[in-house]
Amino acid sequence: MAAGVEPVDVLVVGAGAAGLACAGDLAAAGLTVRVFEGSDGVGGRMRTDVRGGFRLDRGFQVFNTSYPQVKRRLELRGLRLRPFAPDLLVHTGEGRLRVADPTRGPVRLGRLADLVPGRLGSARDLAALGVLSGRDLLAPPHVLKHGADRTTRTALSAAGLSEEFVDRVLRPFLSGVFLEDELETSSRFFHLVWRSMLRGTLCLPAEGIGAVPAQLAAALPPGTVRLESPVEALTDDGVLLTDGREATATAVVVATGPGAAVRLLPGLAPVPTRAVTTYYHAAPEPPLTEPVLVTDSARRVLNTAVLSAIGPTYAPPGRALVSTSVLGVTGTPDEAEVRRTLAELYDTDTDGWEPVAEYRVPEALPAMPPPWPLTRTTRRPAGDGSAMSDAGGARRYLCGDHRATGSVQGALASGARAAREVLADLGA
Structure with a gap:
């Protein structure tokens, strides 16, 4: 093992909602945990960028206060939630x-x-x-x-x-x-x-949807999450990082999106996913002052909303931020066509609107046709190249919304189940 990567009880690959929930439960039970995240921040698909005073969630997001896992894990007051109209x-x-x-x-x-x-x-x-x-x-x-x-x-x-x-x-x-x-x-x-x-209540955190995973990560012991540490492969005893370092553990939990999970667990069947593209526009004044979601019966767009009407922190003073989403990441309408549709939806002139950002999310949600299992074990079965025997090696687990339901609740619940199964198997 390379120097500087100390062994722990459990390695978690991915610092999205599922991985953070799993790590939190394992740490609370007294296990030593390390979370490896390939990007420069926690959250997975729940990230927020700040550009020119605008808060830009990576794809349109909403936060539902009624989810049981949300009530259990998050301090809602700290998120400074701003509600959509009912x-x-x-x-x-x-x-x-x-x-x-x-x-x-x-x-x-x-x-x-x-x-x-x-x-x-x-x-x-x-x-x-x-x-x-x-x-x-x-x-x-x-x-x-x-x-x-x-x-x-x-x-x-x-x-x-x-x-x-x-x-x-x-x-x-x-x-x-x-x-x-x-x-x-x-x-x-x-x-x-x-x-x-x-x-x-459907809401948005004042600091953007990224505030949700940030709160989950802040609750972990210091040093638990290692950012910009992509995992190249799983090994018999843990994981191999792309920089050549190896880390060992008694158990490894893969908490990535479905595409990365298939790469790390070759015996895993691919999960079809749904894709979305979200466009952000800056307007000199809000085309709608009500914090409400607008849909289109002609289905040219999925939905649109004036985010700065929901949370003033989403735009700098004197500007309005409009979010609009369409299905897919290929063959989508260009920005000018979206803006023309918005002129009709908001009954206003959009010629002066400025494009701020465009996010294409290819694995936004798992496809969930019936019969869809609402939950499933996170243990990787023996015989598919993914599980270690009792003779030695790291046990392997898989969690994420694609193992439950395509929602924050599904991701958190799958992470919680992974932690329960790890604890049961390790006798912790």
Whole structure:
């Protein structure tokens, strides 16, 4: 072993949400842990850049306060959360229509006007949506987790929602949640996400989404995380870093994205993923002062929002920051085409808007078609070149949202499961 890399109980590869959660639980149990991260910061896909006074999350992000793992691990007050309005604006051929949650927010006639049958949808559609939402809101989580798994589109149809209403109102919004526009995603995951949105608040941290993993990392013992330390390969006794150093441990937890995981664990089956591109524009004044998400029934974009209306810290004084996301990372519209679409969505002149940044995220979410396992073991099975025998060598584990559900909750829960299984196997 090269000098300067002391052996530890557990090595974690990747300082995203899953890896940090795993490391936190292992350290709390008294094990010595080292986290190797190839980039210059923690967070994985949950990173925030600061350019010219603008806070730019790497891809559009939201933070849900109702996730159990979030409640368990994070000190929410320290994140200085800024909430989205409990509404959704859908741009249609008749202009913007408001999908309002009548149980939250101010009770005003103008805010609830589009819930009158015939505006957003028929009385039957609105009633069916109310019944579906009430069930998901009140049902115990295990009921939703163990229901029949089918596509989200099939589940919405079975709930009595018309195809017209789904395509006009729900599909544009859910496409931004799942990062696919055919609603092929597992209905179990849909019901759990719908429940979390009804029970929690969608927010953004004042310092950007990167504040979330930063808080997780700050809770670890000093020196646990080693940045700019990419792992080249796993060895029988630990890992080999790209600089030639080796590190040894009793167990290794791979907590990377699915592509890197396949590279490190050759016996692992590839996981299909969803991709997204997010454009940031600076405007001289906000095209919308309400902190609300806007979707497009024509599905030219997934969604758009004035981030500086949600959190003033996202833009310098006198400027507004607009975030807009589209599906995919190839064949996407160019910046000028996106800006022309935004002129229609916001009903304003966007000629003077300046492009600030463009983020392409090829592994933004795992694809989750039914039947999708909501959780699975993190232990690597013997016989696939990934697990060591009892005779010696480091045990190997794999965690991440692609091993659970494509969400912060899924990533944290998978990391927690990896820690539990490591502790059980090591008898700690």
